Amino acid sequence: AEVKKIAVIAGDGIGPEVVAEAEKVLKRTEELFGYRFETEHALFGGIAIDEKGTPLPEETLAVCRKADAVLLGAVGGPKWDNNPKELRPETGLLGIRKALGLFSNLRPAVVFDCLKDASTLKPEVLEGTDLMVVRELTGGIYFGEKYRRDTDQGQEAVDTCAYNVSEVERIVRQAFEIAQKRRKKLASVDKANVLETSRLWREVVNRIAPEYPDVELEHVLVDNCAMQLLRRPSSFDVIVTENMFGDILSDEAAMLTGSIGMLSSASLGEGSFGLYEPVHGSAPDIAGQNLANPIATILSVALMFRMTFGYADAADAIEHAVADVLNAGHRTGDIAVDKSKAIGTVAMGDLIVAAM
Amino acid sequence: AEVKKIAVIAGDGIGPEVVAEAEKVLKRTEELFGYRFETEHALFGGIAIDEKGTPLPEETLAVCRKADAVLLGAVGGPKWDNNPKELRPETGLLGIRKALGLFSNLRPAVVFDCLKDASTLKPEVLEGTDLMVVRELTGGIYFGEKYRRDTDQGQEAVDTCAYNVSEVERIVRQAFEIAQKRRKKLASVDKANVLETSRLWREVVNRIAPEYPDVELEHVLVDNCAMQLLRRPSSFDVIVTENMFGDILSDEAAMLTGSIGMLSSASLGEGSFGLYEPVHGSAPDIAGQNLANPIATILSVALMFRMTFGYADAADAIEHAVADVLNAGHRTGDIAVDKSKAIGTVAMGDLIVAAM
Numbered sequence: 195a196e197v198k199k200i201a202v203i204a205g206d207g208i209g210p211e212v213v214a215e216a217e218k219v220l221k222r223t224e225e226l227f228g229y230r231f232e233t234e235h236a237l238f239g240g241i242a243i244d245e246k247g248t249p250l251p252e253e254t255l256a257v258c259r260k261a262d263a264v265l266l267g268a269v270g271g272p273k274w275d276n277n278p279k280e281l282r283p284e285t286g287l288l289g290i291r292k293a294l295g296l297f298s299n300l301r302p303a304v305v306f307d308c309l310k311d312a313s314t315l316k317p318e319v320l321e322g323t324d325l326m327v328v329r330e331l332t333g334g335i336y337f338g339e340k341y342r343r344d345t346d347q348g349q350e351a352v353d354t355c356a357y358n359v360s361e362v363e364r365i366v367r368q369a370f371e372i373a374q375k376r377r378k379k380l381a382s383v384d385k386a387n388v389l390e391t392s393r394l395w396r397e398v399v400n401r402i403a404p405e406y407p408d409v410e411l412e413h414v415l416v417d418n419c420a421m422q423l424l425r426r427p428s429s430f431d432v433i434v435t436e437n438m439f440g441d442i443l444s445d446e447a448a449m450l451t452g453s454i455g456m457l458s459s460a461s462l463g464e465g466s467f468g469l470y471e472p473v474h475g476s477a478p479d480i481a482g483q484n485l486a487n488p489i490a491t492i493l494s495v496a497l498m499f500r501m502t503f504g505y506a507d508a509a510d511a512i513e514h515a516v517a518d519v520l521n522a523g524h525r526t527g528d529i530a531v532d533k534s535k536a537i538g539t540v541a542m543g544d545l546i547v548a549a550m
Numbered sequence: 551a552e553v554k555k556i557a558v559i560a561g562d563g564i565g566p567e568v569v570a571e572a573e574k575v576l577k578r579t580e581e582l583f584g585y586r587f588e589t590e591h592a593l594f595g596g597i598a599i600d601e602k603g604t605p606l607p608e609e610t611l612a613v614c615r616k617a618d619a620v621l622l623g624a625v626g627g628p629k630w631d632n633n634p635k636e637l638r639p640e641t642g643l644l645g646i647r648k649a650l651g652l653f654s655n656l657r658p659a660v661v662f663d664c665l666k667d668a669s670t671l672k673p674e675v676l677e678g679t680d681l682m683v684v685r686e687l688t689g690g691i692y693f694g695e696k697y698r699r700d701t702d703q704g705q706e707a708v709d710t711c712a713y714n715v716s717e718v719e720r721i722v723r724q725a726f727e728i729a730q731k732r733r734k735k736l737a738s739v740d741k742a743n744v745l746e747t748s749r750l751w752r753e754v755v756n757r758i759a760p761e762y763p764d765v766e767l768e769h770v771l772v773d774n775c776a777m778q779l780l781r782r783p784s785s786f787d788v789i790v791t792e793n794m795f796g797d798i799l800s801d802e803a804a805m806l807t808g809s810i811g812m813l814s815s816a817s818l819g820e821g822s823f824g825l826y827e828p829v830h831g832s833a834p835d836i837a838g839q840n841l842a843n844p845i846a847t848i849l850s851v852a853l854m855f856r857m858t859f860g861y862a863d864a865a866d867a868i869e870h871a872v873a874d875v876l877n878a879g880h881r882t883g884d885i886a887v888d889k890s891k892a893i894g895t896v897a898m899g900d901l902i903v904a905a906m
């Protein structure tokens with residue numbers, strides 16, 4: 195088989211530990227399915243700040259650009275939280291998204307059967323929840339002009355939120371296409387009663403919608419969406435929204451499943467290239483202690499196989515292996531009911547590899 | 551007693567019905583406590599568009615300016631949803647906030663004992679939840695410059711989010727003061743890892759915090775807050791945040807209590823003047839059918855008594871009356887477990903008046 199190049203960015207905190215388990219899964223996939231992967235490691239985030247003086251070194255970008263896909267662990271930690279902007283891990287995250295043109299962030303929020311009770315929502319409300327937030331990732335207030343200026347009311351800070359028609363169109367089309375492959379329901383979330391960018395957003399959605407007549411579309415205001423996610427989570431299929439709203443709503447959606455240690459995400463651009471990472475953060479408090487749950491990262495590999503490489507067989511194998519290991523009762527500390535029986539990061543990775 | 555002037559804005563949908571019940575409570579308060587109120591009705595929202603050609607007629611503003619407080623029902627409805635911006639009820643809402651200088655929106659989210667099961671959250675998670683969102687209401691992206699321009703990527707829409715030091719300072723001070731009178735915990739919510747306005751916000755909060763040494767302060771990123779509200783709602787006391795984040799988080803917080811038909815809110819400026827309204831909307835689908843729950847509006851009157859007039863005795867009387875009526879098992883349709891036993895808007899109002 196063709197060799198697929200994967201840029202591996204372990205990052206900070208628990209990043210290196212969970213990524214190490216995901217790499218075992220890559221290796222096992224080669225053995226089982228004959229696919230071939232070439233991995234190249236690169237520095238990113240806090241560790242890159244420490245070692246290279248910048249969160250996103252040019253070499254790292256070069257490694258990513260040569261690759262077919264990127265696997266990312268997690269970045270950030272208190273050590274860098276008070277750094278100036280250019281020396282913060284988040285700045286690297288925004289930079290890599292922009293540099294690689296990753297305009298779309300897909301965050302599936304599903305409830306793992308064996309984790310139903312981990313949610314703070316009632317099981318009957320959660321029943322059947324399986325939604326995907328499609329978040330615009332390279333526009334909006336994240337990337338608009340930012341500055342300070344002096345006024346007679348004291349210093350003023352300004353952020354600018356801008357969207358043009360093409361930016362909205364490409365993400366909305368992608369969301370419609372994803373919805374077509376799922377339950378054919380799309381909720382477009384905006385604040386069209388207040389924001390000009392939202393009014394443009396809604397115009398574009400309405401203009402494009404007739405091209406996807408099989409998809410049932412609803413417009414939901416962002417404040418109402420924050421409520422409806424709580425009231426009727428299972429009624430959502432695909433949610434598409436702009437960058438800032440997507441940041442908030444995708445975290446709310448992830449948390450309500452109770453499965454946050456298990457959720458993976460994909461950031462995509464044009465073509466098949468993608469960056470895959472767990473939804474959870476770098477969890478510095480438990481880093482280096484063999485306590486982290488590697489499942490979200492391992493499932494990110496499955497997502498990569500499915501979305502970038504078209505290796506559905508290997509993706510299935512990984513997902514089934516995870517399900518089998520969970521069904522057999524194995525748990526890392528974050529998802530264990532009886533913490534005393536929890537297993538470590540490495541043991542969980544080994545079990546999944548063995549179950550493939 | 552001194553005559554207090556109350557501007558009464560019934561608004562649209564169920565607004566007139568719930569406000570009518572709140573007015574009965576005003577009348578009963580006069581009889582029981584000897585306070586004196588003078589109410590003046592004014593047109594606002596959709597009905598003002600229909601009758602005066604603008605959502606916020608000058609006369610309405612004049613009535614509010616002469617008053618000591620404003621009681622608002624609800625505004626908006628599908629009838630006006632596709633109107634141009636100047637002819638939309640929401641535009642009136644933003645206009646009245648700005649014109650009256652109502653820079654602070656207080657939304658208490660409490661769990662009513664008898665409604666514990668109405669929440670989609672597990673009762674044990676909800677236990678003890680009693681929080682207050684303090685939302686900045688006249689700044690940020692709601693009121694910044696908005697425009698369209700042509701680019702070679704198609705039309706572009708722009709919204710501007712701006713905050714100056716004084717705007718942040720006054721709302722943050724108010725939040726600290728509210729926290730001092732409650733459980734002395736303040737969560738300041740921002741997105742300081744991305745937004746310049748949030749960095750300014752956080753600087754101001756940190757500069758002011760030492761003046762309130764008895765209040766325990768935490769900074770929470772908005773995406774994390776959306777999660778933590780679900781994970782540990784009872785751990786929050788006061789949450790202070792900017793306009794857009796406050797819109798989203800206050801709705802999330804309200805919904806998780808399961809008591810949305812019961813929650814009231816206050817919008818305050820400098821001095822004691824305030825606008826009081828239920829958190830729920832105009833519910834056009836049930837308007838005019840004697841189905842709406844008037845409790846949130848009645849509790850808004852209690853909030854007005856407490857915050858603007860200093861009539862704690864009358865506020866207590868209203869709140870106790872509401873509790874008594876609920877404890878006796880009376881429910882409107884929205885909060886009834888057995889819908890066939892639900893009572894109407896008027897009956898609920900009468901029962902509360904009688905219980906005062």
Ligand SMILES: CC(C)[C@H](C(=O)O)[C@@H](O)C(=O)O
Binds near residue numbers: 287288441743744773
């Ligand atoms: C770390 C931060 C800049 C980032 C974001 O807001 O996009 C994170 O919250 C995320 O969602 O990936």
Ligand SMILES: CC(C)[C@H](C(=O)O)[C@@H](O)C(=O)O
Binds near residue numbers: 640
């Ligand atoms: C109707 C809308 C403009 C308004 C807002 O976003 O402020 C509403 O959602 C609210 O929270 O009062």
